[in-house]
Every structure is written in C-alpha cells, then in structure tokens.
Amino acid sequence: MNRTLTDRLILALVVVAAFVWMMPMLWVLTLSLKPNEELVRSTNGIIPWPRTLEHFATLLRVxxxxxxxxxxxxxxxxxxxxxxxxxxxxxxxxxxxxxxxxxxxxxxxxxxxxxxxxxxxxxxxxxxxxxxxxxxxxxxxxxxxxxxxxxxxxxxxxxxxxxxxxxxxxxxxxxxxxxxxxxxxxxxxxxxxxxxxxxxxxxxxxxxxxxxxxxxxxxxxxxxxxxxxxxxxxxxxxxxxxxxxxxxxxxxxxxxxxxxxxxxxxxxxxxxxx
CATH class of the missing domain: 1.10.3720.10 (MetI-like)
Incomplete structure (x- = not known):
C-alpha cells in the first residue's frame, strides 16, 4: 500500500515537472498563432485566440x-x-x-x-x-x-x-x-x-x-x-x-x-x- 502511494506521488511529481518543462514551448506556439495586433496588447495566455497562420505563411514566402x-x-x-x-x-x-x-x-x-x-x-x-x-x-x-x-x-x-x-x-x-x-x-x-x-x-x-x-x-x-x-x-x-x-x-x-x-x-x- 505504501509503495503504491509512493509510486503515485512520484508519478504526480513527474507530471507536474513535465508540464512546467512544456510551458515555454506551449507559450512559443501560442505566440506564433496570434496576430501581431493581439501580441502588441498582450503576450499572456496559452490559448491562442484569435488564431492566424499568417506568420507561418510569411515564413514560407521567403x-x-x-x-x-x-x-x-x-x-x-x-x-x-x-x-x-x-x-x-x-x-x-x-x-x-x-x-x-x-x-x-x-x-x-x-x-x-x-x-x-x-x-x-x-x-x-x-x-x-x-x-x-x-x-x-x-x-x-x-x-x-x-x-x-x-x-x-x-x-x-x-x-x-x-x-x-x-x-x-x-x-x-x-x-x-x-x-x-x-x-x-x-x-x-x-x-x-x-x-x-x-x-x-x-x-x-x-x-x-x-x-x-x-x-x-x-x-x-x-x-x-x-x-x-x-x-x-x-x-x-x-x-x-x-x-x-x-x-x-x-x-x-x-x-x-x-x-x-x-x-x-x-x-x-x-x-x-x-
């Protein structure tokens, strides 16, 4: 029983650590999908809304x-x-x-x-x-x-x-x-x-x-x-x-x-x- 509880605690810590490690990548992805007009006002949040692919289109147009x-x-x-x-x-x-x-x-x-x-x-x-x-x-x-x-x-x-x-x-x-x-x-x-x-x-x-x-x-x-x-x-x-x-x-x-x-x-x- 104690071992099961320990395993669950370790798993929970690993999940939290993985989420913290992924946050910068999620933030970068979010910013890449936001229009520049929105980014001028705020760069907060990890849910891109409104969304746009214009930045990627501009990159590929080069x-x-x-x-x-x-x-x-x-x-x-x-x-x-x-x-x-x-x-x-x-x-x-x-x-x-x-x-x-x-x-x-x-x-x-x-x-x-x-x-x-x-x-x-x-x-x-x-x-x-x-x-x-x-x-x-x-x-x-x-x-x-x-x-x-x-x-x-x-x-x-x-x-x-x-x-x-x-x-x-x-x-x-x-x-x-x-x-x-x-x-x-x-x-x-x-x-x-x-x-x-x-x-x-x-x-x-x-x-x-x-x-x-x-x-x-x-x-x-x-x-x-x-x-x-x-x-x-x-x-x-x-x-x-x-x-x-x-x-x-x-x-x-x-x-x-x-x-x-x-x-x-x-x-x-x-x-x-x-």
Whole structure:
C-alpha cells in the first residue's frame, strides 16, 4: 500500500515537472498563432485566440526558406550517417582488436573532448579557405565527424557484448568484417539509434561553424537562415514571426524524439549500465 502511494506521488511529481518543462514551448506556439495586433496588447495566455497562420505563411514566402530546410536535412543526414559508420568501426576496433598502441590511440581520441570548439575555429576556417571548400556541403559536414563521444559510446557498448558470440561466428569461418557487420552491428542498434538521434539533433541545431563556413545565403542551414531573418524581419513582421520561426525550426526535432523516444531510453539504459 505504501509503495503504491509512493509510486503515485512520484508519478504526480513527474507530471507536474513535465508540464512546467512544456510551458515555454506551449507559450512559443501560442505566440506564433496570434496576430501581431493581439501580441502588441498582450503576450499572456496559452490559448491562442484569435488564431492566424499568417506568420507561418510569411515564413514560407521567403524564397530561400525551403532551400535552407533542404540544406539542414542534407547536412544532418550526412553527418549522422558518417558519424555512425566511423564511430561504430572505431568503437569495434578499440573494443575487440588488440593492435599495438591501442590504449594510447584511444586516450588520444578521448583527449579531443577537452579541446573547445572555439580553439580550432580559426585554423579550421583557414584550412577550408585554402582548399576553397567553403559554401559546400563537405565543409558543413566534415569538421563535425571527429566525434570522440560517439567513439566512446560505441566502444563501451561493444566491450559489453559477450565474446562467445564472436567465437561462435569464428567457428563458422566468419571473417572480422563479417562478424562486425552481421553480428555486432545488429546487436548495437539501440546504441546506434541513440547516437544517431543525438548527432542529428546536434547537426540540426548547429550554428557556430555553419555561420562561419556558409557565407552565401543559398548554403545557409535552417538555423543560420532563420537567424538572419530575425535581424531582417523582426521589426517589420513582429514577435509572431519570430515565434513562428522558432516553431518551424524545432518541430522536426520534436517529431523525431516522439517517434524514437523508446530507442533513446533503451540505448541510454543499456550503455549507461555497462
């Protein structure tokens, strides 16, 4: 009985905390659906009345917004796919292949976590400028592929997989790559899903490097493009337009989390318990 009461109290606290956490998002959505005339008078309340979609229509009328959305999708998907491939290969090598200097190389990779992004921004910019690669998808994706956290996550996951599975595959004359591709990779789906979602989220919201390497409006990502619109349209279009921009940029991430939340929780639980 006491345990049931405790569980109900915990559930109630979680519901309250979730509601408090969602309030800012509901408020932003409300403001994006209110006419500017109403927003001038008051920004209170979470029920939009009267309602309008004019702010979203104005956002989509901006000619380059669909291109920015396409750029973000290409960059996020490309970065996610490449990160999953590189991190899983490196993680498997560190976890299962006993090569000379493995520990030293792993520590060197992990040292990348201690290097702040701002410290390498100038040399990175100069390098891509010398190669004349700015304003390309390659320049938007490539610098973000050096992901020590992804390598660490996959290494920890592969270390926890029983070696008996590999030994059984070796008895069937499976080579190293076939063991990785046919045995280890399917088992790592929860960890890969978690890493993929967080990588996609990071790529979608990334602002600092894209604003440096993308100097032509046609190559802006959605975060950079909407940021430029805030400066150009904020005074003329009002608060509702800014809130519509925020909703437009964050909606894909919210949908992604809702669809894959089971895998996120499962992946964190599995990798965190090893």
């Amino acid at each position: 000619s380059l917004t669909p291109r920015w959305l396409l750029n973000s999708v290409v960059v996020a998907l490309g970065m996610t796919a490449a990160t999953l491939l590189l991190s899983s290969l490196a993680g498997y090598a560190f976890a299962r292949i006993d090569f000379p200097g493995r520990r030293a190389v792993f520590l060197l990779v992990m040292a990348g976590l201690m290097v702040p992004e701002q410290a390498i921004l100038v040399p990175l910019h100069a390098m891509f400028a010398d190669w004349e690669l700015h304003n390309t998808y390659f320049s938007l994706i490539a610098p973000r592929l050096a992901g020590p956290m992804g390598v660490f996550l996959m290494t920890q996951f592969f270390k926890a997989v029983p070696r008996e599975l590999e030994e059984a595959a070796e008895l069937d004359n499976a080579g190293r790559f076939k063991i990785f591709w046919s045995v280890m990779l399917p088992l790592s789906r929860p960890a890969l899903t978690t890493l993929g979602i967080f990588t996609f989220l990071f790529a979608w919201n990334d602002f600092l490097w894209p604003v440096v390497t993308a100097t032509q409006p046609e190559m802006y990502t959605l975060s950079v493009g909407l940021g430029s619109l805030q400066g150009n349209f904020a005074m003329s279009e009002g608060l509702g337009f800014l809130m519509a921009s925020a909703v437009f940029a964050s909606a894909p991430m919210l949908i992604l989390y809702i669809v894959f939340q089971r895998y996120i929780v499962q992946g964190i639980a599995i990798t965190g318990g090893k």
